[in-house]
Amino acid sequence: MTKVIAHSLFSDFDIDLFKAGKHFKLYEKLGSHVIEVDGVKGTYFAVWAPAARSVSVVGDFNNWYEGEHHLNVRWDGSGIWEGFVPELGAGTLYKYLIHSTNHGVVTEKADPFARCCEHPPMTASIVWEADYKWKDAEWMQTRKDKNALDKPYAVYEVHLGSWKRTNNNDYLSYAEFAKDLVQYVKEMNFTHVEFMPIMEYPYDPSWGYQLTGYFAPTSRFGKPEEFKLLVDALHQNGIGVILDWVPSHFPEDAHGLGFFDGSHLYEHPDSRRGYHPDWKSLIFNYGRNEVRAFLISNAMFWLDQFHADALRVDAVASMLYLDYSREDGQWEPNIYGNNENLEAISFIRELNETVYSNFEGIQMIAEESTSFSMVSKPVNMGGLGFGMKWMMGWMHDTLEYFKKEPIYRKHHQNDLTFSATYAFTENFMLPFSHDEVVYGKQSLLYRMPGDEWQRFANLRLLFGYMYTHPGTNLIFMGGEFGQSSEWNFQKSLDWHLLEYDFHSGIQKLVKDLNKLYQSHPALYERQFSxxxxxxxxxxxxxxxxxxxxxxxxxxxxxxxxxxxxxxxxxxxxxxxxxxxxxxxxxxxxxxxxxxxxxxxxxxxxxxxxxxxxxxxxxxxxxxxxxxxxxx
Structure with a gap:
């Protein structure tokens, strides 16, 4: 195998932008790229590792031996190591073996910018060329009108691993979802699908919320171009695509971003700001320019390369507050003596300004559970710049009301009416999400009181009240037909329940509510006013x-x-x-x-x-x- 040849995709301007935290298409430069140099096809590698003493590409092409393919460090102090390996192409397995300047620490890491990853529990990155020709031009040209804040948002939240499985409990493929899921969503009259994280993640019980492959669709269901096929099929059927996105934390897995080059490269070095005690995960250093560029580039990547129509940003509250889930003494106030994470707030504002200015017709949606003000107001007005925010207070109050026996409800009318006092302070999305049907909370159906008829009547009323309340709407899969049991990520939804009239009745009701919502402008034209x-x-x-x-x-x-x-x-x-x-x-x-x-x-x-x-x-x-x- 030919040795590494010096080559670079970076201009001096690229490096200046990167150092300043203003390079928002780093996926075009960092990572592995199949290119031609002097007429020879091969793969260019580039990785940011400023605390490294040496960086080697190891993989199946050199028997994972580090002595063969050393990358060259750039002379400009950027901390980027790079090089071109001739005759190396798509499908090659690889990692970076990094010797740190930090007391001889050695790490072996997956590529943070890898476009494809091995199927977990395997952890190597894969050189990939996603050759795909999009057919959604009509959607992309008209998206601005279909995806606007004064248009209907009837969102179907989906966990691909458990929406439907084969008879052997195996996963369906992206290509199979492009037929079955798309047809179902269209028949049910939903306007959008929201995918729980499809970026590569190692641990199934995290449901995808602890990522290691930020630039790679999970290999559980197929290759990257097959996920593009799924997005394309949804668009061709007039259905928008929302991706869950997780810039709030990442896992400590050995092949991941943590302690990447023997230093706290991506995570904040102070554990009071760099470690999440609840999730046992690491928190990004939002004050580091290159980390901000990494995250904003990642958001740009999914909007650019995969034609996503919106990103739903997970766990925003954990980013905003220094004392989030921490006791006294476990956090340090900011320079003004309060608990706001000023670096994270600055990052969020820059993120939203950047993506909205680069992509026409997209939306950014915050999963934010506190009363932090102006989350969905423009940055130039002092807001965070999101398009919408999940209305968690409405969801909790409403479910708390509905679980009460009707005879007692007259004493709790305020649980329902209170939301009107703040419904227009933000652009709210009303969510009955996956979080409401796990960990002993029971399914929506079995949170309803009464006999069987009353349970289903309550659920029909709950959905009707939701769709006529100001705001946009989101239902987690299974809720639309009255799934009886809690959600189990390890198996398919209980589709057999549709054999029973009450369950098929709920499904017909949701289908008709989606149609009602879209066919009556009174329900969406002023939904935030x-x-x-x-x-x-x-x-x-x-x-x-x-x-x-x-x-x-x-x-x-x-x-x-x-x-x-x-x-x-x-x-x-x-x-x-x-x-x-x-x-x-x-x-x-x-x-x-x-x-x-x-x-x-x-x-x-x-x-x-x-x-x-x-x-x-x-x-x-x-x-x-x-x-x-x-x-």
């Missing part, structure tokens, strides 16, 4: 009834919603209406096709009788544990 919501009456706690209006830009298309949170039907229930005319029922969760009792409303005429502060009103029927929507 107080102008898009108005109470009719939030004070009827005695009957556990809520009535409200959803508004779009055209007042003629307003929707009027009534919810009954008890199993007692509310017949001839008078509801104030601000207009003259007829009301037509456009959705009823008690429909027989959903498993309901079939109580319906015909065409109703408003009468000149003052009610709820309006001069006109109408008598409606609100079915037991039901929600009715009128136009």
């Amino acid at each position: 107080a102008d898009g919501f108005q109470w009719i009456d939030y004070g009827d706690a005695e009957n556990s009834v809520l009535t409200y209006i959803r508004k779009g830009h055209d007042s003629k298309k307003d929707l009027y919603i009534a919810c009954n949170f008890t199993p007692v039907p509310r017949e001839k229930y008078r509801m104030g209406i601000p207009k003259t005319g007829q009301l037509k029922e456009v959705f009823n969760s008690d429909d027989v096709k959903y498993g309901g009792s079939g109580m319906k409303n015909g065409v109703l005429k408003t009468t000149k009788k003052t009610w709820h502060g309006y001069e006109r009103s109408v008598e409606i029927t609100i079915p037991p544990l039901g929600i009715v929507v009128f136009k």
Whole structure:
């Protein structure tokens, strides 16, 4: 095998940007790249290891022997080691063997920029050329309109390893998902899919939230171009793709980023800021320029190379606060004496400004569980710059309310109405995510009280209330058909439940709610604005009834919603209406096709009788544990 030849993909300008933390396409330079040099095809390697004394590429091509292929350190103080190995191509297994200047420490690391990785538990990087021709030009050209904040977001959250498996409990492939999953999501009328992390990760029980291969789709389901095929298929069917992204922490696995070159290269050197006690993981050093460039380049990579339409940024709260999950004495205040991580906040703002300015029509979504202000406000207004934020408070309050027996709900009406006091402080997404159906919390269905009929009626009401509440919507897989058991990442969802009417009824209901949401602008045009919501009456706690209006830009298309949170039907229930005319029922969760009792409303005429502060009103029927929507 030919020795390493001196070669570089870096210009002086590239190096200046890298040192300044402003090079946001590092994936075009660092890592392994199959190129031609002087007419000879081979692989160029480049790795950042400033504390290294020597760096060798070891792999299946040299029997993992370090003496054969030493990289050359650049002269410019960048800490980058590089070189070209002729006749080395795609499919080659490799790692970097690093001798550190730190007391003779030796590390053997996977490539942080590898485009492909071995199937865990194997840990080598793979030289890869992802040759793929995209066919989603129509989607990409119109994405700005379909993916905007005033458009519907009905999101189906998916863990690929457990959505569906073979009869032998083996994984499906990306190519199989491109048929089965895409067809299902389209039939269910979801607008977007959110994939739990598909970047390479070593430990299955982490569900992908502890990454080692930041630039490689996991090999569990196939090769990188096959994941592109899946994204492409979704786009061709008009479905947006949201990727979970984890810049908050990374695992200590020996082949990963931790102690990379014998120094704290990627993680903060102070354990009070560089180690996460809950997750037993390492925290990025957000104040180091090259680390910021690594992370922003990674976000850019998935938006650029894999046509992602949005990134849902995981565990933002853990990044924002120095005392997150720490006791007194385990953290150090910032220069102003408070608990905000100023370097992380600066990084998040730069991240959002960068990706929004580089990609038209994308969104950044924060999974942020605290009351940190202006998460989804623009950076130039003092915000963090995200497009949306998960509404964790609404989710907790709503589930807390729904688990109560209906007889007690009249004492807890505030659990439902409180969200309206802050619903428009952020651009909120309403999530019933994977976190709500694990660790003994039970499935959504079995958090509902009552007999079997009431459980399903409660779940239908829960989803109806969710879709008519201001904000966008997310449902974790299985919830859409009333999965009975908690989510188990080691096996398929219980698809056989669809043989039973109540479960298939929930599925039909979610399918119709997705259609309702997309076909009525009143539910999405002003979903983040107080102008898009108005109470009719939030004070009827005695009957556990809520009535409200959803508004779009055209007042003629307003929707009027009534919810009954008890199993007692509310017949001839008078509801104030601000207009003259007829009301037509456009959705009823008690429909027989959903498993309901079939109580319906015909065409109703408003009468000149003052009610709820309006001069006109109408008598409606609100079915037991039901929600009715009128136009």
